[in-house]
Amino acid sequence: MPGLRAPSDYTNEPSRHPDLVVNSKEPFNAEPRRLHLVSSYVTPVEFFYKRNHGPIPIVDDIDRYSVTVTGLIENPKDLYMKDIWKLPKYFVTATLQCAGNRRTAMSKTRKVKGVGWDVAAIGNAVWGGAKLADVLELIGIRKNSNVLPSGGKHVEFISIDKCKEENGGPYKASIPLSQATNPEADVLLAYEMNGETLNRDHGYPLRVIVPGVIGARSVKWLDCINIAAEECQGFFVQRDYKMFPPSVDWDNIKWSTRRPQMDFPVQCAICSLADVHMMKPGKIKIKGYAASGGGRGIERIDVSVDGGKTWFEASKFQKPGVPYVSDDASNDKWAWVLFEAEAEISQGTDIVAKAVDSAANVQPENVAVIWNLRGILNTSWHRINVRIGHSNL
Incomplete structure (x- = not known):
């Protein structure tokens, strides 16, 4: 993508707070210490957990950066930051939580696969940006739409981020069209966090915020929005972040038997x-x-x-x-x-x-x-x- 690129190595990583608990260095995954986490209602950016799957993307030219909206629509469109900035700006206070939060404690019962998070893979921030419902209206999709005449029922978010789980392809996830076009769902294309421009770890220049669901659906470093008939077919939707019973192991797992996890439980x-x-x-x-x-x-x-x-x-x-x-x-x-x-x-x-x-x-x-x-x-x-x-x- 012009203006935004995904490095192939970890030589240009951003600086991070030295007091974070690092669970994985490459890719960088870290959480704050417990007491830091509850020292304030709004989590400071430096103590907001970092969840990554590859090297952090780099913006070379913000003026050339754009998000392509494509798929089951009549007129695909490239939206630049100036287009996003012109839309009404909303502030949504929302908690993001990694689905693997408290995984370390679960692994003490039986071994599990994934980053070893303690209790702090969660954070609360004030996100600023445009509502996705307003963005989709720019390309002719009405608010509160459940299905399009073209058959579109899902909105897929594709990152510039490249990850090994996708064999070097981009990270991606999706939500139902009904959620994406509902203004009350408060889904944002966010460019600010706690009153400041997003930093690189948290998705600069533009990320999705899907309130109330596991963090894996709030795609960072947005490259493309794809209107599709089916939910995302990517690894992190179809072969990860699904809730299986204790009887399932790696020898008998059948990924297609479970729905992708969305809302997080209490x-x-x-x-x-x-x-x-x-x-x-x-x-x-x-x-x-x-x-x-x-x-x-x-x-x-x-x-x-x-x-x-x-x-x-x-x-x-x-x-x-x-x-x-x-x-x-x-x-x-x-x-x-x-x-x-x-x-x-x-x-x-x-x-x-x-x-x-x-x-x-x-x-x-x-x-x-x-x-x-x-x-x-x-x-x-x-x-x-x-x-x-x-x-x-």
């Missing part, structure tokens, strides 16, 4: 404490995040300091000082909530947290019942083992 994690936390007897503060997919709010976060025998409710908030009520119109519907609780600890125990969303979906107690060979969607109760001794704070 999730929470404690971020103020390590998995094994040493402390002296006394009060302990418990802080973390909770989120659910599909725009569902968080009804409550339950905390236990006796391994799950008894529970009490944590306080929860989005914007500091503003009461949070699940599914209230004033909330950021696509964003996480942070939670806090305090307890008196006199002996060794397990502290447990679990969230309940506005549809009364709850997290499963044990990771074993949701184990899957790709290690995705570990939404089991988050447990911290507290031991009495010298404090590790």
Whole structure:
């Protein structure tokens, strides 16, 4: 593509914050430390998790960069940044979460395949850009369309990014046309993050933000938008990011039997404490995040300091000082909530947290019942083992 290119090696990678936990150097995959993650409602760009499949693309000439809109439409069109900038600008506060978040804990049950994420492959940002529904209207696709006369039912996003899983081809994913053309779904072509121009790690110059679904569908470094009759046939839609039962292994897996994962389930994690936390007897503060997919709010976060025998409710908030009520119109519907609780600890125990969303979906107690060979969607109760001794704070 003119103006944007995908390097073949890692010699021109951007700089990153030295305090990130690096899970893979080439390609670069990293997450912040737990406590950094919940230090603010909006995640600073430098502490927003980095998920990559190859070398980071480079913009040579922003004025020459364009996105090709093609496929089952009458008039394919190249859209330049000046065209995108002319459209109404929206700001959407949305949490992105890698489907593999908390994979490391799942792998302790049985080995899984994938990047070893702890609990911080998630982040909340204010994304700025044009709504995809407005962009598609430029090429004649009406808002709230389910199917086009041409048979188009899906919108595929193709990156300039090249990855080994596609045999050197581009990363790609898709969403239904009904979601892409619905203004209320808040799907963006984003060019800003937290009030600043996107940086290279997060998709400069233009990326897709699909709120409420796993991060794998929010394609970065956008090259092409393809209107298609079927969902994307690429690796990351057809042969990855699908939820299989514990009985499936690499010898009996049949990828076509499962739908591609979209919405992420209800999730929470404690971020103020390590998995094994040493402390002296006394009060302990418990802080973390909770989120659910599909725009569902968080009804409550339950905390236990006796391994799950008894529970009490944590306080929860989005914007500091503003009461949070699940599914209230004033909330950021696509964003996480942070939670806090305090307890008196006199002996060794397990502290447990679990969230309940506005549809009364709850997290499963044990990771074993949701184990899957790709290690995705570990939404089991988050447990911290507290031991009495010298404090590790």
